[in-house]
Amino acid sequence: MKRALSILAVLAIMFGTTNLMAQEGASDESTMTEEVADSNEMKSDSTEADTMAAEEAAEAPAEEEAATTEEEVVADKTFHQVLKEKFIEGGAEFMGIVLITLILGLAICIERIIYLNLATPNSKKLLASIESALQSGGVEAAKEVCRNTRGPVASIFYQGLERSGEGIEMVEKSIVSYGSVQMGLLERNVSWISLFIALAPMLGFMGTVIGMIDAFDAIEAAGDISPSLVAGGIKVALLTTVFGLIVAIILQIFYNYIIAKVDSIVNNMEDASITLVDMLVRYEKK
Numbered sequence: 001m002k003r004a005l006s007i008l009a010v011l012a013i014m015f016g017t018t019n020l021m022a023q024e025g026a027s028d029e030s031t032m033t034e035e036v037a038d039s040n041e042m043k044s045d046s047t048e049a050d051t052m053a054a055e056e057a058a059e060a061p062a063e064e065e066a067a068t069t070e071e072e073v074v075a076d077k078t079f080h081q082v083l084k085e086k087f088i089e090g091g092a093e094f095m096g097i098v099l100i101t102l103i104l105g106l107a108i109c110i111e112r113i114i115y116l117n118l119a120t121p122n123s124k125k126l127l128a129s130i131e132s133a134l135q136s137g138g139v140e141a142a143k144e145v146c147r148n149t150r151g152p153v154a155s156i157f158y159q160g161l162e163r164s165g166e167g168i169e170m171v172e173k174s175i176v177s178y179g180s181v182q183m184g185l186l187e188r189n190v191s192w193i194s195l196f197i198a199l200a201p202m203l204g205f206m207g208t209v210i211g212m213i214d215a216f217d218a219i220e221a222a223g224d225i226s227p228s229l230v231a232g233g234i235k236v237a238l239l240t241t242v243f244g245l246i247v248a249i250i251l252q253i254f255y256n257y258i259i260a261k262v263d264s265i266v267n268n269m270e271d272a273s274i275t276l277v278d279m280l281v282r283y284e285k286k
Contacts, residue, residue, distance in 0.1 A: 094207030094240045098200055102247040105196035108189050109254035116186065116261045121153040123272040130157065130276070134283050139164050152182035153269050157276055164280055171280060175273045182269065186262045193258070197251045204244020211237025 077085075126149055133141035139161055146158035159178040163170040215234060219225055 098243050101196050101200045105251040112258050119151050121151040193255045197248050200247035201244045204241040207240025208237045
């Protein structure tokens, strides 16, 4: 009986040992399976990272090439092309009015410059010719010289010589009166240039205000303040102001030149008129 019990105990111990070894083997197999799975996941992650890096490396040159192409296109545009594009972007409503202002202002400026250059006298040569004519043929010969000479100074001299028989005071009054007439002719249409100088920026500002109103209307209709929507509307609105200021600057340069030219001719007329009066005084004393 004792022997049978001992045999059973040995068998129980052997059976328990076998189960424990089987459990340890199963746990080892599961651990190895997890390690293999982890290694496979690491390999797949590294593969995906390499693929993404390769794609980024391939996209970078393409983006650089696209940026380079855009820069070359912008660089190839001339100033005339850029100006035309900005003019079209600003809209034909107010940009057209500003352009008409520029055309009319330049037309008047060119006409005045041509007229003033033709009216610029050679006073010294004219005075020498009049003095020579007075000594050789008298007042009538001097009047003939003035009649054949073009310019405001010759016209003033002719009016003064016409009154030479009535005394020096009448000659001076005639020169002053007709000098005012000639000054008015020199300054003719100059006021229109100053009007266009003031009008061009005002038209530009009006276009800007109306453009801003349109931009806010678009924002209200969209129900969202989109940066692209706001920036686009403001850019278009400000273009009219920029072109208005450019027109005003151009016309202001011509206006200052014309005023300086008129002042130069008037000073020349006054100086020459004084010389003519002195010449007539010497002629009457002879």
